[in-house]
Amino acid sequence: MRYAMAIDTLKCVGCSDCVVACQMENNVPIGFCRDWVTETVDGSYPNVEIELRSERCNHCDNSPCVRCCPTGASHIEDGGIVLVTHHKCIGCGACIQACPYEARYSHPEGYVDKCTFCIHRVRKGDKPACVAVCPTKCMYFGDLDDPNSEITNVLKNRKFKSLAPEAGTNPQIFYLI
Amino acid sequence: MKEELFVSGRNIPNIDPYLNIWHWQIPLYLFLGGLAAGILFFAALFTIMGKEKEMPAAVKKAPIIAPIALILGLIALFLDLKHKLFFWQLYTTIRLESPMSWGAWVLMAITPLSMLWVASYMKELVPGWKWKNNLLESFEGFVIKYRLWMAWMIIVLSVILGIYTGILLSAFNARPLWNTSILGPLFLVSGMSTGAATILIMSKSKEERRTMSWIDLLLIIVELFFITHLIMGMKAGSQVQIDAVSLFLGGQFTVSFWVFVILLGLVFPAILEILERIGYHIPVVIPVALILLGGLMFRFIMVEAGQLTRYLY
Ligand code: SF4
Numbered sequence: 470m471r472y473a474m475a476i477d478t479l480k481c482v483g484c485s486d487c488v489v490a491c492q493m494e495n496n497v498p499i500g501f502c503r504d505w506v507t508e509t510v511d512g513s514y515p516n517v518e519i520e521l522r523s524e525r526c527n528h529c530d531n532s533p534c535v536r537c538c539p540t541g542a543s544h545i546e547d548g549g550i551v552l553v554t555h556h557k558c559i560g561c562g563a564c565i566q567a568c569p570y571e572a573r574y575s576h577p578e579g580y581v582d583k584c585t586f587c588i589h590r591v592r593k594g595d596k597p598a599c600v601a602v603c604p605t606k607c608m609y610f611g612d613l614d615d616p617n618s619e620i621t622n623v624l625k626n627r628k629f630k631s632l633a634p635e636a637g638t639n640p641q642i643f644y645l646i
Numbered sequence: 647m648k649e650e651l652f653v654s655g656r657n658i659p660n661i662d663p664y665l666n667i668w669h670w671q672i673p674l675y676l677f678l679g680g681l682a683a684g685i686l687f688f689a690a691l692f693t694i695m696g697k698e699k700e701m702p703a704a705v706k707k708a709p710i711i712a713p714i715a716l717i718l719g720l721i722a723l724f725l726d727l728k729h730k731l732f733f734w735q736l737y738t739t740i741r742l743e744s745p746m747s748w749g750a751w752v753l754m755a756i757t758p759l760s761m762l763w764v765a766s767y768m769k770e771l772v773p774g775w776k777w778k779n780n781l782l783e784s785f786e787g788f789v790i791k792y793r794l795w796m797a798w799m800i801i802v803l804s805v806i807l808g809i810y811t812g813i814l815l816s817a818f819n820a821r822p823l824w825n826t827s828i829l830g831p832l833f834l835v836s837g838m839s840t841g842a843a844t845i846l847i848m849s850k851s852k853e854e855r856r857t858m859s860w861i862d863l864l865l866i867i868v869e870l871f872f873i874t875h876l877i878m879g880m881k882a883g884s885q886v887q888i889d890a891v892s893l894f895l896g897g898q899f900t901v902s903f904w905v906f907v908i909l910l911g912l913v914f915p916a917i918l919e920i921l922e923r924i925g926y927h928i929p930v931v932i933p934v935a936l937i938l939l940g941g942l943m944f945r946f947i948m949v950e951a952g953q954l955t956r957y958l959y
């Protein structure tokens with residue numbers, strides 16, 4: 470099993486519903502976030518292009534954050550979901566330094582927190598909160614090892630990219646372009 | 647023509663504009679660890695070479711600093727932790743892939759060893775010292791008997807500790823300024839140089855001072871060579887590394903790096919030591935203070951600047 474997400478940058482309108490949904494679902498403290506939307510404007514007038522990207526932890530296959538964790542608090546769950554066990558985390562900050570995507574933050578309670586792919590929902594068969602709430606339905610979540618899953622199909626038929634693949638992390642969030 | 651007009655990111659004051667999770671604690675910890683490693687390395691080295699008589703400050707006196715530095719370093723590391731009550735989790739596993747983990751274990755091994763080392767010389771350091779307990783007296787005899795063994799353990803551990811202070815940073819691929827394998831040897835040499843400087847100022851014998859100041863001079867030259875290597879390697883690296891090193895070459899850390907680390911911390915003390923060797927009288931405290939300050943600044947600048955560097959996408 471290999472959970473992954475594909476996000477259609479052509480459909481996304483940058484409404485940030487995914488950000489709010491995540492904050493509500495996961496009780497993210499005010500002033501922090503586990504996902505966010507970036508806007509990149511490219512070109513010069515009149516040929517301008519905007520790319521909107523909803524970003525979060527890439528649940529990397531080769532995750533430097535897990536490797537550098539001294540206690541094993543950062544670990545990989547079934548399906549490749551990268552998680553932090555809060556009561557094992559000492560808050561040393563190593564994983565925050567190790568992540569090329571700045572996907573982690575230091576929770577006011579001390580431990581490090583980040584996107585969990587809403588593992589509590591996924592285990593029940595639901596979709597992550599951000600995917601479920603997206604009004605343009607631009608996010609696809611599923612199992613890459615399943616040849617019939619929606620995400621496998623969408624990645625088969627569309628062009629996509631991942632972020633900073635040169636960092637060697639093998640990110641598992643794909644942006645359809 | 648393509649021209650990027652603007653990139654807006656997340657605008658979260660607690661996380662952005664950049665993640666700077668490590669403050670003064672980590673560079674201080676790296677400095678103290680390197681200093682202790684340097685002092686212990688020379689104490690063990692001269693013991694193994696059978697030069698305890700010629701190098702009394704290096705073998706007996708300066709090591710007093712080592713356990714103090716190590717404990718202060720551990721306190722600094724502890725202060726850096728955000729989830730402090732769970733500190734003990736660090737010592738429930740050994741994770742070889744994580745420098746933070748094996749470094750913590752090396753510290754756990756070398757700190758008591760350094761204390762034993764000092765204890766075994768207590769009688770020579772403090773005339774009239776008594777352990778006021780028979781068990782401790784006989785334990786002291788035991789430690790003194792195996793001092794050479796201890797020296798071998800300490801020399802290995804001190805080199806690991808010295809390199810670790812660099813590897814802790816260089817293991818982070820996500821921070822391009824740190825992500826170079828030269829950082830391990832560079833921090834080791836820099837730590838040894840601060841250790842040698844500390845021995846230099848504690849020494850009373852002319853001969854010993856002469857030896858230590860030659861050693862220090864050599865270490866400074868190696869350090870300058872490694873720093874050149876670091877900059878050249880980055881300049882010839884990928885875009886993220888070119889951007890990273892430009893912080894020192896015209897960017898925001900240019901002045902602090904070249905003035906405090908290179909000139910005042912390395913070149914100037916080296917010149918003073920050469921002048922001293924060719925006959926001028928220079929108070930030893932000046933080059934020593936400059937070397938220690940330069941070493942401290944170097945770690946602060948590397949940790950600060952490194953956290954500004956990142957992958958671009
Ligand atoms: S995106 Fe960052 S936090 Fe998430 S798995 Fe990759 S390296 Fe770790």
Ligand code: SF4
Nearest residue numbers: 538558559561562564
């Ligand atoms: S902050 Fe927590 S999760 Fe991150 S590396 Fe340290 S112990 Fe592991």
